[in-house]
Amino acid sequence: MITFIRKNKKAVLLIVLVVLNFCLAAWGDDAATVGTSDDKKNTIEIKDFVFNPSTITVKSGETITWINRDEEPHTIVSVGKKFQKSSALDTDQKFTITAGAPGTYEYFCSVHPKMTGTIVVEK
DSSP, X not given: OHHHHHHTHHHHHHHHHHHHHHHHHHHHHHHHHHHHHHHTTTEEEXXXXXXXXXXXXXXXXXXXXXXXXXXXXXXXXXXXXXXXXXXXXXXXXXXXXXXXXXEXXXXXXXXXXXXXXXXXXXX
């Protein structure tokens, strides 16, 4: 066996590197999946002129992020000015707020007022 390894050092080294590469790739995919699920937890997607989900429930202090997937600009404006409004979001732009006091907060797109959504903040 030792004679085989000595004669084929390059082949053995190549096999070890390939196995190590596969192990690292598998481990890296698991780490990326964990991070992705957390990032999408409180995300509202704007697509086809709809906020999705239209109602989201979060805990006070958590962040909420909107991301515009439409080709048209959209805004996020709180009914009654309960939180800071966004600027116009172009495609793939994001807007994030931190949930404040418990309550129900309604919002809309000022460019397309029929687009509405609700945030429920729990303690």
